[in-house]
Amino acid sequence: MFLTVNQLQVRYGQQGQAAVDGVSLGLRPGEIGVLIGPSGCGKTTLLRAVAGLERVSGGSITLGGETVSDASRHVPAEQRRIGMVFQDYALFPHLNVGRNVGFGIAKLPTREREARVAEVLKLVGLEGMQSRFPHELSGGQQQRVALARALAPNPRLLLLDEPFSNLDVDLRERLAHEVRGILKAANATALFVTHDQLEAFAIGDRIGVMHEGHLHQWDDAYALYHRPATRFVAEFIGHGVFAPAQIGMDAGEVTVQTPLGPLRDLEECPLPSAYEAGLCEVLLRADDIVHDDHAPVKAQIVRKAFRGSEFLYTLRLASGETLMTHVPSHHNHALGEWIGIRAEVDHVVTFARGGNASSPPAPAAARH
Template sequence: MFLEIEHVVIRYPGSQATHPAVDDVSFTLQAGEIGVLIGPSGCGKTSLLRAIAGLERIQGGRVRIAGQALSEVGGGRPLHLPPERRQIGMVFQDYALFPHLTVAQNIAFGIPHLGRAARQQRVAEMLDLVGLGQVAQRLPHQLSGGQQQRIALARALAPQPRLLLLDEPFSNLDVDLRERLAQEVRAILKQASTTALLVTHDQLEAFAVGDLIGVMYQGRLQQWDDAYQLYHRPTTRFVADFIGHGVFTPARIVDSARGPVVRTPLGDLIDLQECPLPSAYPAGECDVLLRADDIVHDDESPVKARIERKAFRGSEFLYTLRLASGEQVLAHVPSHHDHSPGEWIGIRPEVDHVVTFPRGMPA
């Protein structure tokens, strides 16, 4: 493993919080992988990023890169390598470009140890990598927000850091630009074979950039996995609720001739490979996760639901529906099915991954 985070704990002096800012967090990244930490404000993701950079001290655990301990507490004398000795690059939320320096001078700022010719060559390589060779002599204020972000990335990559950290790098950009730039940044990092860890609160950014994504809540890492697993096989109720669109519906697992089925207000869900046994919960009673893409609009279905709200998403609507029995579900419906709030439509479940949790269990 290249980056190893082992049982890291961070506490802030004088904090009245009932739990540490970062509470026993562990995960790993292979060389060349891109990781993303995502979660609500105050979940500890930025604190953890700063600790990896050496800007915060840990109170427990260990941070290692390529086998070298950078921070370590427990089992001996505490170790804290200062930021300048970690060979870690960082891209900040506000880009932090020097306004009085040209683009080329900004990129060259972190590589003064190189000779003039080598420095110029490295700047040219970085500009080519981010596709902005034509703006080398411009000042930062003459660039768009997306261009400034790519220059900040080029400057961070110029010294060839062992690890690159990115703290909310797209939050200052227009919504329409974020996902496109996130994909561009991923391509740049992959082309440079750079190991990176990014912090964001935006799921689309996380999915666009990350090989592995960690969902944090109240200082703890809930799940460290790829986007597919987080969406379809969440291991905690918080992850299930935080990622994507979905609801929890009361259900009961029962035995049938075909094996265990999950009995819901929309009908029986059958997944012989992933459906839990009835004995997994008292009397088989549980909550089942129903994603918006698990619910199919079907006029022939005997199950009807009333449209409470709808949100236009271009190619589809996100309908919020209420069953006659009172349960609420969500559904993605192609936008040419333009029904009005208050209408009743037919729906049926089409669930490929049955995900259940104890009845009424908090996140």
């Protein structure tokens, strides 16, 4: 691993409240990691600790084989060779693009510095814009200048703190894809903080979900969505609900009884013995629920959100349970209308009833 965070703790105040508590993660050279979670979860504090802007209370941070932080050692931020990109860009308004990008390499000979500035501006798609000033650029262009400035000194690690939060929603996801391409072209190792899942999915090789100072899961996007490590991850990532269920056996086959009827022919499912009497809660995501006019189960539309190509419907069954489903936008049903639905679930994720945020799902038994 190029970056290793091991059982990291960062505490604040006289009471020693842990903003980051026992976090471990790693990044290989050239990998992009993303930290995501609600406000106050500790993701920015963790980023600042890696940068050297916060002292750690326990655990360690190792960068390129060198321990830069532990309880007794703190390498100053300016000695870590880390580049940072902030959400407000922090560009100097009185300096043109070329001088902004070259700020961190001012000690290089003029010709070498100018060549490096031109090189990183080309990398970020702003070739030949050295003479422009920040106020003459769009928000997306300013963000690229900030990225070029951070890349110019060839940092060992790049840290990005919610760099797209000041941009409009449509631009954020597109720029996240573009920034991923830039970082991959530069072979940069990067750690990125965001609260936006689409950004995280667009840019990250590894994504960490944080809650109340703890890292619940450090994995790729597919695993976070389909194999959440805790109840909190299951709830935080994607759209879904927890529905009451009971796991049982029928003719030697594991079935899961849900408010939508039994789920059968499952690739992965816990055995009934995972829970007392098989009683549990099953995670049903919006893409597990299919609108089908001919289905025997009906649900009432209680909320609808237009997403362009689709609606996200919140539904209520006659029994009172709430579900969510994605429906193509030409199926424009009215609030209060009843529609047919059925479940299409490949593998089942279940949790103990009444579990807390850290509760893990029951392990799935592969189908024989």
